[in-house]
Amino acid sequence: MELIFKLALVVVIFLISLLIAMYSTYAERKVAAFLQDRVGPNRAGPWGILQPLADGGKMFLKEEIIPTNANTFLFIVGPSLAIMTACIGSAVIPWGQKLTIGSYVIDLQVADINVGILYIFGVVSLGVYGIMIGGWASNNKYSLLGAIRAASQNISYEIAMGLSIIALLMVTGTLSLRQIAEQQHGFWQNGYFAWNAFKQPLGFLLFLVCAFAETNRSPFDLPECETELVGGYHTEYSSMKLGFYLFAEYINMFISSAVMATLFFGGYNFPFMDMIHSANLVTIIGVVVLFVKIFAFIFFFMWVRWTIPRFRYDQLMDLGWKVLIPLAIANIILTGLWTTFIRG
Amino acid sequence: MNTFYFIAFLSIFFAILVISAKNPVHSILYLVLTFFTFTIHYILLNAQFLAIVNFIVYMGAILVLFLYTLMLMNLNRDSEPVKSNLIKIAAVIGGGCFLVTIVASLKALGASQPVVLQNPNLGLVKNLGKVLFSEYLLPFEISSILLLSATVGAVLLATKESNKQTA
Structure with missing residues (x-):
């Protein structure tokens, strides 16, 4: 029975990720239109809400081209890996507390492994393989350059991301995402905010910037910089293989929003949650609240995309190595001093 | 198993x-x-x-x-360098010696014991951290200094190269 619930949860989370990724494309176009004072897609269905279906149908029906000199097998593996690594990150995120239906207790988390954060980190570090393999297999200069940029960018920002997480771990004292979410219970605790964003403001800022870089979102979308590299790593891709790359980016955005909401913004916790006495109601509101936080982050991703212009490549490296990493190390030292002398 | x-x-x-x-x-x-x-x-x-x-x-x-x-x-x-026959023969002899060594050492050891962990939870982050920072603190710190010096050395080599080019 346990297994059936887990499988159902996996399927539901998978479908939700796909649905959110689909509607992120619509939201992106609507947000862009709003910020640029346009109308945006409004033809397919009321307010254009069927637009993602139309786009998806178009993607499937386009002709599929595999370049003659490309490495056929790796050319197909690239986008598959990209979408796979994007999807497996959701396994350790606690989507809510326990739900009790009759005699069954359903845990709204697929796997509560006690190295949850490191698992997320590992999945993020694998994400670059899809781009690198696809870019290399295309046998195209621009694709290769995009792939190389993606690799160096990911590795550089992974370091700063890891260091910013270390400072967070010094506060929480655990690597399990479930326990981190539980520690941020409610909103106000022991005379201070319970959410980690208020305990680790600098750590959160660093993590946010690195999340932008790791998901290849603007202003760090150098791997697909069309002014320099045509289409970047997916120049040679067409049809649904291109669709997978684009989809993977939106799923990555969704997962990293979920991670940020869980690590820094209390996950499924919300203010005054102790005043509701039905445990199931708290759980359901908690899930809704978590998704509201995730949508807020996704909106933030889009807002930044249409506000800040793209970095130049050397600026990107300077920011990563000369600003973010020293700041992250300073943050670790400050957190260490604080835990030893003030809290200790 | x-x-x-x-x-x-x-x-x-x-x-x-x-x-x-x-x-x-x-x-x-x-x-x-x-x-x-x-x-x-x-x-x-x-x-x-x-x-x-x-x-x-x-x-x-x-x-x-x-x-x-x-x-x-x-x-x-x-563009691949073609290796001379002498190197190929040397590689075969070296590999053969290595194989003999491994087989001999495997024979000397006998059948390996089934893995029985004294503390099955040793691999968890908490326990590993405690062991590393108490019992094995010195080796841990020494290896970190080794890594640091390697990093500094790499940076030094890289900057030397670029100085030559500009000069």
């Missing part, structure tokens, strides 16, 4: 593919798979931290850098 044999078979299978693949990029990708099977081995041994660090550091960083360097190199067949 069956899982172990299956994963061990996969490790060796992919490791052989690494050295037999014609294309260097394919070799690296097989190496990634080999390291992935190592991660599974660590999980089977209940060493979660080691497993995930192997995953992040080896699969996620070091092999990405390998792939990165390979992509920048010219991989045409004719």
Whole structure:
């Protein structure tokens, strides 16, 4: 029975990720239109809400081209890996507390492994393989350059991301995402905010910037910089293989929003949650609240995309190595001093 | 135990593919798979931290850098240096000696004991951290100094090179 619930949860989370990724494309176009004072897609269905279906149908029906000199097998593996690594990150995120239906207790988390954060980190570090393999297999200069940029960018920002997480771990004292979410219970605790964003403001800022870089979102979308590299790593891709790359980016955005909401913004916790006495109601509101936080982050991703212009490549490296990493190390030292002398 | 044999078979299978693949990029990708099977081995041994660090550091960083360097190199067949026969013979003799040593040492050891962990939870982050920072503090610090000096050395070499070019 346990297994059936887990499988159902996996399927539901998978479908939700796909649905959110689909509607992120619509939201992106609507947000862009709003910020640029346009109308945006409004033809397919009321307010254009069927637009993602139309786009998806178009993607499937386009002709599929595999370049003659490309490495056929790796050319197909690239986008598959990209979408796979994007999807497996959701396994350790606690989507809510326990739900009790009759005699069954359903845990709204697929796997509560006690190295949850490191698992997320590992999945993020694998994400670059899809781009690198696809870019290399295309046998195209621009694709290769995009792939190389993606690799160096990911590795550089992974370091700063890891260091910013270390400072967070010094506060929480655990690597399990479930326990981190539980520690941020409610909103106000022991005379201070319970959410980690208020305990680790600098750590959160660093993590946010690195999340932008790791998901290849603007202003760090150098791997697909069309002014320099045509289409970047997916120049040679067409049809649904291109669709997978684009989809993977939106799923990555969704997962990293979920991670940020869980690590820094209390996950499924919300203010005054102790005043509701039905445990199931708290759980359901908690899930809704978590998704509201995730949508807020996704909106933030889009807002930044249409506000800040793209970095130049050397600026990107300077920011990563000369600003973010020293700041992250300073943050670790400050957190260490604080835990030893003030809290200790 | 069956899982172990299956994963061990996969490790060796992919490791052989690494050295037999014609294309260097394919070799690296097989190496990634080999390291992935190592991660599974660590999980089977209940060493979660080691497993995930192997995953992040080896699969996620070091092999990405390998792939990165390979992509920048010219991989045409004719640019490969042709090795002389003398080196080939030396390699065969060296490899043979290595094989003899390994077989001899395996025979000397006898059958390995089944793994019995004194503390099955040793591989968890908490326990591993406690052991590293109490019992093995000195080796830990020394290895970190070694890594630091390697980093400084690498930076020094890189800056020296660029100074020469500008001068």
